[in-house]
Amino acid sequence: MVRCFASLCLSLFFGLVQAQAAETPAAPPGEVTASNYSANLMQLYRESRLEDPRVLAAYARAQAGKEREREAFGGLLPQVTASSSFNRTNRDVETYTESFNNERYALSLSQHLYNKQAWENYQEFKSRARQGEFEAIDAQAEATVDLAQRYFVALASDDELELVMAERRATQKNLDRVEALYEKQLAMVTDVLDLRARVDALAAQEVEARNQVRVSREELSEIIGRPVQEKLSRIREDIELQVPGESVTVWVERALAANPALKAQEQALAAAEAAFREGKGGHYPSLSLNLSAQRSDVGYDNTLAPRSDSYVASIGVQVPIYSGGSTSARSRALYQDRLATEQQMEALRRQVVKETTSAYLTAQASVEKIRATRNALDSAERSRVAAERGFEFGVVNSVDVLTSVQNEYSARRDLLKAQYDFITNLLVLNRWAGRLSEQSVENVNMWLARNEEARALERKTTE
Structure with a gap:
């Protein structure tokens, strides 16, 4: 009798707990509330x-x-640039008419050897970054x-x-x-x-x-x-x-x-x-090195000339004299x-x-x-x-x-x-x-x- 009474009490207790849990709305998964x-x-x-x-x-x-x-x-x-051009030319002369194509390809490189303004400009922006x-x-x-x-x-x-x-x-x-x-x-x-x-x-x-x-x-x-x-x-x-x-x-x-x-x-x-x-x-003053290479068959006044390859190396010096103050x-x-x-x-x-x-x-x-x-x-x-x-x-x-x-x-x-x-x-x-x-x-x-x-x-x- 005692065991039956205890089992009955436990079943009633768990039943009440489950009923209260069912009545209480559960928060959705992952939801955070202020409470x-x-x-x-x-x-x-x-x-x-x-x-x-x-x-x-x-x-x-x-x-x-x-x-x-x-x-x-x-x-x-170094500043490297490349350029090319293609021309189609028609020439009318009193005795004849001709048409021909011209091509030009160029590659150039320029490098400052000494340029105080460019160097100090870099130093300024370096400090600005810091x-x-x-x-x-x-x-x-x-x-x-x-x-x-x-x-x-x-x-x-x-x-x-x-x-x-x-x-x-x-x-x-x-x-x-x-x-x-x-x-x-x-x-x-x-x-x-x-x-x-x-x-x-x-x-x-x-x-x-x-x-x-x-x-x-x-x-x-x-x-x-x-x-x-x-x-x-x-x-x-x-x-x-x-x-x-x-x-x-x-x-x-x-x-x-x-x-x-x-x-x-x-x-x-x-x-x-x-x-x-x-x-x-x-x-x-500023000092710069310039290198260039060119292939072209363009002659004077866009005439057709034999193809030629030219390579140039130069050192340029620029001395400012007067800029109006x-x-x-x-x-x-x-x-x-x-x-x-x-x-x-x-x-x-x-x-x-x-x-x-x-x-x-x-x-x-x-x-x-x-x-x-x-x-x-x-x-x-x-x-x-x-x-x-x-x-x-x-x-x-x-x-x-x-x-x-x-x-x-x-x-x-x-x-x-x-x-x-x-x-x-x-x-x-x-x-x-x-x-x-x-x-x-x-x-x-x-x-x-x-x-x-x-x-x-x-x-x-x-x-």
């Missing part, structure tokens, strides 16, 4: 590298620079920082919505308690009105917060190239955010040596110097362009120093702010609990409870914002120091919670 997937910074970074138009355009310009370098180098190599490569690296770094900023803005919008909803629930809970006391004539009507006004204000804030969530997701979608609807991984609570151990002087020196934008400007200066030398090359004017203009590029490089160098120092000091201050806001949150939580208990005993009024709740959630917002600001400034610091890479994003991504950890944090926030 079972959480996107992190590294995943969006890899997508943006393939979809961000700014990055793709920068690398396209870099590739175009390489091709222009190859084009300029081709001007230094400039494009560094500009592409800088564009990737700038786009990465922009992605991180938009990611944390979206995350802050999600946090703001959840905090507003949580504050509204807490305030509504206190309102329900005060209304119950008011019905028993144990609370004042002003307490009820104050809490009800706060609940209504939080409802309005919730509408604005939901709108901001949608706006921030659209900003992410602009970079990724697709709608970003999945949940975003949050910052883990079991990590200790710290500033790198090196001093600000070390970071500034590192930035001056490795910043890609500064390196690109250095190549721009080298290109401007080469262009200036090219302009001065207009005063220099245009060569000198072009040289002076290119010299001023070089001076302007030099000043732009100096301005960028100062900007690199300023931005690196500012990012380092801001990140360092953010660590202290995180520590202070975490202590403020602990104090605010204890203050709110004490205020709620004091209200139960009639020691404090509803305004004090309302203020304590507002202080607690304000401290939560400050803590999250301080964490986001620290990570963003750390990425900015690495960007200006020329150290922002995929590994840097991966290191930051390790501070974000995985799916299970994120759900645990959500439950904690909801509670």
Whole structure:
């Protein structure tokens, strides 16, 4: 009997499980929904590298620079041309008429032996190509920082919505308690009105917060190239955010040596110097070697002549004497362009120093702010609990409870914002120091919670 009863219970249990599984619609194979997937910074970074138009355009310009370098180098190599012609001639003379065919074939080769303008032109485009490569690296770094900023803005919008909803629930809970006391004539009507006004204000804030969530997701979608609807991984609570151990002087020196934008400007200066030398090359003589071979049976005035083969080797010298002053004017203009590029490089160098120092000091201050806001949150939580208990005993009024709740959630917002600001400034610091890479994003991504950890944090926030 016992075995039969146990078998019956098991069959009923599995029947219920199968029925529930049949009622629950299964997701199609390969479909990812927002309920079972959480996107992190590294995943969006890899997508943006393939979809961000700014990055793709920068690398396209870099590739175009390489091709222009190859084009300029081709001007230094031998130039070979071939030509041919075929003529049909009819000649009418007083005594006779004749018709005949003419053919001519020619092959020529020309090689610069000395041409300063052609050589400096190649040096200019060689530097331009290197400039494009560094500009592409800088564009990737700038786009990465922009992605991180938009990611944390979206995350802050999600946090703001959840905090507003949580504050509204807490305030509504206190309102329900005060209304119950008011019905028993144990609370004042002003307490009820104050809490009800706060609940209504939080409802309005919730509408604005939901709108901001949608706006921030659209900003992410602009970079990724697709709608970003999945949940975003949050910052883990079991990590200790710290500033790198090196001093600000070390970071500034590192930035001056490795910043890609500064390196690109250095190549721009080298290109401007080469262009200036090219302009001065207009005063220099040029030397070239020319080889040609020709087979022809065309005589004077397209007459028919015996076929002949001719081979010519020549060395040509060209000496510029006077061009109306245009060569000198072009040289002076290119010299001023070089001076302007030099000043732009100096301005960028100062900007690199300023931005690196500012990012380092801001990140360092953010660590202290995180520590202070975490202590403020602990104090605010204890203050709110004490205020709620004091209200139960009639020691404090509803305004004090309302203020304590507002202080607690304000401290939560400050803590999250301080964490986001620290990570963003750390990425900015690495960007200006020329150290922002995929590994840097991966290191930051390790501070974000995985799916299970994120759900645990959500439950904690909801509670």
